Amino acid sequence: MQDFGAAFGEAFALLLGFDPALMEIIGLSLRVSLTAVFISALIGLPLGAVLGVSRFRGRALVLVLLNTLMGLPPVVVGLLVYLTLSNAGPLGPLALLYTPTAMIIAQSILVTPIVAALARQTIEDMHAEYDEQLRILGVGRGGMVATLLWDARYSLLTAMLAGFGRAIAEVGAVLIVGGNIHHVTRVMTTAIALETSKGNLALALGLGVVLLLLAVVINAAVMGLRATAARWAHA
């Protein structure tokens, strides 16, 4: 397949040329997915932590549900968000459909269960270690959650990275709610889908290589930060 060689050629030509269209698409991809991960963290981390320290009837069911939601098909999420944001839908008047905001909402829905479920596991393990010590200090439920979240912060970065990986790589949801509109809602994955459908396989694959490089850079940056900071904070 000559497409493989051509793909790397395309990828480097795109990157080295600082192709403005590509830079715009990369920028939007990062903006949408990073914002979605940020929002997911705001919701998912406390949610996961509360689940990690709580014992209540039906908890097992909630955990099964949460773990199941980690596998939400992006297309289904896209469809649900579309139906909600469509002019014919309940939130139509907000005019959010086919905007980056709609894409962020959809990806947040995809990523939140991942962050919450992974955070729940991390926090639950740490809670087993901290529980008696914090209770003897008179720390209540809320303080316990806050303390665990803070002390687990470097481990929780991994959960957020997993969420980011999901967000930056998915196409099903952003395609439906974003519409892949040039200069408005086109991101890396929808651009790859478009170039594929145009038969520009080398260019599509080249964009795929760029996307991977992007993910490598972000993962390396976060892991580097984590390693440095974690070495400092605990062992």
Added chain:
Amino acid sequence: MPFDAPTPDRKDGQVLPIIGRGLVLERAGRRIIDNVDLAIESGGISIIMGPNGAGKSVLLRLLTGLLNPDAGSVSWAGRRPDRTRAPSVGLVFQKPVLLRRSALANIRYVLRGAGRAERRRRAEQALARAGLGHLARSPARMLSGGEQQRLALARALAPDPDVLLLDEPCANLDPAAAGAIEALIRDARDRGTRIVLVTHDVAQARRLADDVTFLHDGRIVEQTPAASFFDKPSSSAGRAYLDGRLLID
């Protein structure tokens, strides 16, 4: 900004005497604590001794309110244990559980209510008293075993508790580190903190004890001033224990 314990260290009430009455705790059909009455009043160092499985750690957890008894009751100065008075009851575990923060932050965590500068001053003071002043910025979990236990002790003492319970705090430490812990315990006693220490180390018990409670099979079989326990224990179990004969029933 690290989150700190949202409880005031200001004493909302006295906790002494701590009294356990008719305490029973069962696990898996076995009586781990079997009808124990115990009173911890002000002043001095009490040692709780007894063979493995006698129920010593469980008893400490009952007295601190970490565990609820199946029968009987625990009272702190006449009332049930409650979270607001928890800072007045310190507990140090055999294996210290330190927060994943600096040594100083571990102590600051338990100081609340006072202003930022005041908390910092008190935390530094507590660290210095434990001989850890030079390690204030070090990650707590990077300290040596002895340093970690001293830090745990310093943290338990920082809120100036009325009573401090210690569960074999020197079990994993070399003699020098154990000596440092003992010095801290004496220092706390001298500043008016009531000490309850669980230990297997007879020599350590001799050095520190004002009185000894001997626990066997979940029951208190002897409770006497230190001198009489070590010279001529009245119970056969206590004698056997001091002679180094294992008690397996």
Added chain:
Amino acid sequence: MTCIRHLLLPALAAALVAAAGPASAAEKFITVQSTTSTQNSGLFDYLLPKFSAKTGIEVRVVAVGTGQAIKNARNGDGDVLLVHAKAAEEKFVAEGFGVKRFDLMYNDFVIVGPAADPAKVGGMTDAMAALKKIAAARAPFASRGDDSGTHKKEISLWKTTGIDVAAASGTWYRETGSGMGATLNTGVGMGAYVLTDRATWIAFKNKADFRIQVEGDKKLFNQYGIILVNRERHKNVKAEWGQAFVDWMLGPDGQAAIASYKVDGQQLFFPNARPGS
């Protein structure tokens, strides 16, 4: 905990507002629900800047299958509908979702297939006869299967042959359930004949050894229509700007622009708006 709760909502709101950023702040724009063929062929990239330069109105194109485009427009998620399935478009207008339908331009469909041409249909100009030969040879045929304009056309052609393709689905007749480009990729991959609009085919870059095997039948005519979505059904429709777009496309400037768009020297779309309509 309280501090988390107090931070949460404002932080969420701030994140959304910040992320909504410049793109959605665009002042003057309309949304056009259209088909993949017009987008993938590059026509919009050529046309829209001309329109925007003249009017200052940005045009945002959502390119999906005709069936989905119509559905989206019915939901009010577009100001203008530009598709190619006349019957469905007229139904859309009749039901009050569109103001009026206009012929805009046309091209034609072709049947492409591998050079080996297992059904021996190369050079035929009778689409019905060619499809019959393909069916008789049980040569693989890749169908869009997605309720798009092209799919509707293909189904209507099969109907004239009297062959029940639904019964053959999964054997030699394969429904990809995806867009034109994806179906062409699939067809090329499995050596299957594909009915495609000529514009997409000419602009398609992954032809391998595929070529046009059947063309020139009047039945393969492909008419595109343009419709302003009815503001009476969806009050948020930007009727004024949408109308400006429709007028420009139907007018001399738009029609000339359509005619002048070429790929590899070939004209892809032929304007046929009736003047004064």
